[in-house]
Structure formats: C-alpha cells, structure tokens
Amino acid sequence: MVTSGVRHFSVALWLVAGLFGVACTRGTLPPSQQASEVRVNVVSTSSIIGDWARQVGGDGVGVVDLIPPGVDPHSFQPGARDIVSVADADLVLFVGLNLEGQWLRETITNVEAKGASHLAVGPLVEPMLASSEEERAPRAEAVLDPHFWMDPVRAKLAVLAIAEELAKVDPGHGDEYRDNAVAYSKKLDDLHQWINAELQDVPLSDRILVTSHDSLGYFSERYGFRVVGAIIPGISTERDPSASEMADLVDAIRLNDAKAIFVEAAVDDRMARRISEETGVPVVDGLRVGTLGPVDSDIGTYDGMMRRNVEIIVKALR
Numbered sequence: 001m002v003t004s005g006v007r008h009f010s011v012a013l014w015l016v017a018g019l020f021g022v023a024c025t026r027g028t029l030p031p032s033q034q035a036s037e038v039r040v041n042v043v044s045t046s047s048i049i050g051d052w053a054r055q056v057g058g059d060g061v062g063v064v065d066l067i068p069p070g071v072d073p074h075s076f077q078p079g080a081r082d083i084v085s086v087a088d089a090d091l092v093l094f095v096g097l098n099l100e101g102q103w104l105r106e107t108i109t110n111v112e113a114k115g116a117s118h119l120a121v122g123p124l125v126e127p128m129l130a131s132s133e134e135e136r137a138p139r140a141e142a143v144l145d146p147h148f149w150m151d152p153v154r155a156k157l158a159v160l161a162i163a164e165e166l167a168k169v170d171p172g173h174g175d176e177y178r179d180n181a182v183a184y185s186k187k188l189d190d191l192h193q194w195i196n197a198e199l200q201d202v203p204l205s206d207r208i209l210v211t212s213h214d215s216l217g218y219f220s221e222r223y224g225f226r227v228v229g230a231i232i233p234g235i236s237t238e239r240d241p242s243a244s245e246m247a248d249l250v251d252a253i254r255l256n257d258a259k260a261i262f263v264e265a266a267v268d269d270r271m272a273r274r275i276s277e278e279t280g281v282p283v284v285d286g287l288r289v290g291t292l293g294p295v296d297s298d299i300g301t302y303d304g305m306m307r308r309n310v311e312i313i314v315k316a317l318r
Contacts, residue, residue, distance in 0.1 A: 038062035040170050043089040045100050046073060047292040048149050049121060049158070051302045053093060055184040056163045056177050060170075064089075069300075072266040073290045077103055089116050091169050093162065096120030097127055099146035119165045121158040122146050128221065130214055147289060151218035152192045152306065156185045191303055195310050199223055202317050209313075210249070210258045210281070212267040215289045228256045231263075231271050241271065253279045260284040260316040266291060284316045 039060040044050035050065040057063065064085045067076045073095075078086075086092060086107055094100055099122065108118060122144075130145040148154045163181035167174030199207075207225040209216055213232040220227050229252040232241055241249070253261070253275070261276055263269045263285040276283045287309050293299030299308045 039173065040090045040166060041088055042091045042093060042166075043085050044092075045094040045104060046149075046290075048302050048305070049093050049095065049162075051292060052155070052159050052162055052184070053166075056159060056180045057166055058176065058180055060173060060176075061166065067291055069291050069294050070266055071291060073099055076100075078107055083107060086116075091165060092116055092118045093165075094118070094120055095122045095146050095148075097122035097144045097146035097148075117165060117169055119161065121161055122148060124161045125154040125157040128217060130217065145214065145217045147215045148218050149302070150216055150289065150306075151222045152188045152195070153222060154218060155302070156188050159184055159188070187303060191306055194307070195223060198310050198314050202314055206259065206317050208256050208258050208317075210253055210261045212262070212264045212269075212272065212287075215264065216262075226256075228252045228258060231261070231275065232267075246271070246275065249275060250278055253281055262287050262313065262316070264289045282316075284312060286312055 037059060040057065040062070042050075042053050042057065042061055042063045043066060044053055044063060045066050047065040047067060047069060050063045053061060053063045066078055066082050066085065067073050092108065094104055097120075125148045127144040127146070127148055130143045149158070159181050163177040166177040170177075204224055207220075207223070209220060209225050209227045211227060211230045214227070214230050216225070216227055219225065229249040231249065233245055252258075258281055261272050261281055261283045263272045263283055264287045265285065266289075269283060269285060272283050275281075288299055288305045289309075292301065292305050293308075297304075299305045
C-alpha cells in the first residue's frame with residue numbers, strides 16, 4: 001500500500017513572499033474517496049488528465065485537479081491549498097510541452113514532495129509542431145502543440161502511460177490499473193468512431209476552422225479539418241494579437257469562406273466579436289478545450305466534453 005505521509009516544506013515562506021497570489025483550488029476528494037480507502041494520492045494540473053486518472057485508478061486512487069472548470073490553463077496561478085496538494089501527492093500528472101508554464105515548474109521545484117513521482121504525458125503521445133510555427137523559419141527549439149487531448153487516438157497513449165505510472169507507484173494493483181486502461185481505451189475507440197460518423201455530414205470542403213487560439217491542431221489533423229486562422233496566434237492565450245495579425249485573419253476568413261469563428265468557453269470573446277462584425281461570420285461559443293465542464297455535468301468528463309465539442313462544430317458547419 002502506498003502512503004503519502006506528511007511532506008515538510010516551508011509554506012510560511014511561500015505565503016509571506018507571495019509567490020502565488022491567486023488562490024484557485026479544486027476542492028477536496030468526494031465522500032466516495034475517503035482517506036482510508038485511497039491508496040494513491042494523485043494531483044493533476046488538468047481536469048482532463050485527472051478524469052483519465054480516475055478512469056484508470058478506480059476507487060483506490062484519489063485525484064485532485066489543480067485547475068478548476070472553466071479556467072484557462074495558460075493563465076492559471078496556483079494558490080496555497082494547491083501547493084499543499086502537490087506536497088501531499090504520490091503522483092503528479094501534467095501535460096508538459098510548456099502548457100502549464102513557469103508556475104508548475106516553480107511549484108514542483110519549491111515544494112519538497114518527498115518520494116512523489118512526476119509524469120508529463122504530452123511528450124509521450126508523438127506531439128506535433130504547433131501550426132503557428134509551421135510557416136516560420138526554423139528555430140533552435142521547435143514549439144510543440146500541447147493540446148494533444150483533442151485527438152482521442154493520442155489520448156489512448158496518455159491513458160496507457162498513466163496506468164503504467166500508477167503501477168510503479170502502487171505495484172500491488174498494477175494489473176488492475178492496466179485492465180482499467182484497456183477498458184477505457186475501448187471507450188476512446190468508440191469516441192473516435194462516433195466522431196467520424198458525426199462528421200460524415202460535413203464535406204471536406206467545409207471543414208474549415210477559425211479558433212480562439214491555436215488549440216485544435218490535433219483535432220484538425222485527425223479529422224481532416226483546416227485551421228485557417230486564430231484570434232490569438234500561437235499555443236498560448238497570454239498575448240493580444242497585433243493589428244496586422246487581425247487584418248490577416250480577416251483576409252483568411254474571407255478567402256476561405258469560413259462559416260464560423262469558434263470561441264472557447266475560457267477565452268475572452270471580445271476580439272472574436274470584432275472580427276465577426278467586420279466579416280459577417282458568426283461567433284460560435286461554448287467549445288471546451290483547456291478544461292472540462294463542472295463535475296457531474298454532461299461535459300464533466302473527457303468523453304462528454306469531446307462529444308459536445310463535435311456537436312457544436314457540426315451544427316455550425318453542416
């Protein structure tokens with residue numbers, strides 16, 4: 001049995017220094033996962049990865065998601081309770097590929113989580129180059145797209161990796177984790193087949209996406225879409241587009257006869273509305289990309305989130 005023990009770290013120093021000023025937290029474990037029942041304490045930076053960990057871990061794994069529903073992961077800052085959760089974790093799961101940014105590196109570096117394992121799942125799923133980088137001159141360090149979960153086929157690789165990591169942390173239940181991962185992988189296969197079936201009514205010529213930021217590259221590659229532009233070019237939402245970038249986007253929308261401007265639920269839509277007024281192309285909001293919806297909602301799981309996203313896209317483009 002794995003026990004997390006008590007992690008000793010200087011919380012007081014962190015609070016006085018004010019290293020993390022925004023105290024956004026995800027709550028505690030549900031009543032069904034009381035401390036006496038939990039073998040492994042997992043902290044996930046992403047509610048999407050957290051959902052996978054719950055599917056694989058079952059009742060014996062307690063999962064705390066640092067980023068609350070509806071909060072942009074690119075701009076999230078952890079608070080004091082999040083630091084405590086990381087310090088008490090047996091396993092910390094994160095995307096990597098610079099999605100979480102400096103805040104995660106500082107949290108892991110400064111919190112003394114003795115004996116905890118850390119797994120970045122993004123580098124394990126054959127990550128692709130961010131589409132905003134494809135037309136730029138070669139650079140010393142390529143920018144990889146962290147939004148791999150928008151492709152259920154790649155999601156399977158992450159799920160299997162999570163099972164193997166849980167088996168390392170809790171080897172006595174390794175077969176259980178692997179069996180759960182295989183069962184959930186079949187559900188992801190069903191999701192992939194369902195998406196293909198739903199998209200049959202959308203001709204390839206109409207599979208054109210304009211998005212809030214560069215976040216649907218994996219989805220587009222898997223299902224034959226073209227992303228012709230983004231309100232905020234790049235994989236992060238932490239900058240404003242320039243006037244020339246806005247003008248280029250207007251031209252791209254008109255040139256490609258785009259039917260919709262898709263806006264994520266966690267991203268400000270003001271610039272999208274301005275582009276819509278200039279082009280006459282409607283804004284379609286409600287996409288979930290960075291986080292799941294509220295717990296116990298129909299978009300509170302990865303499967304539910306992906307199905308809702310596809311329904312929104314198909315309705316707008318059909």
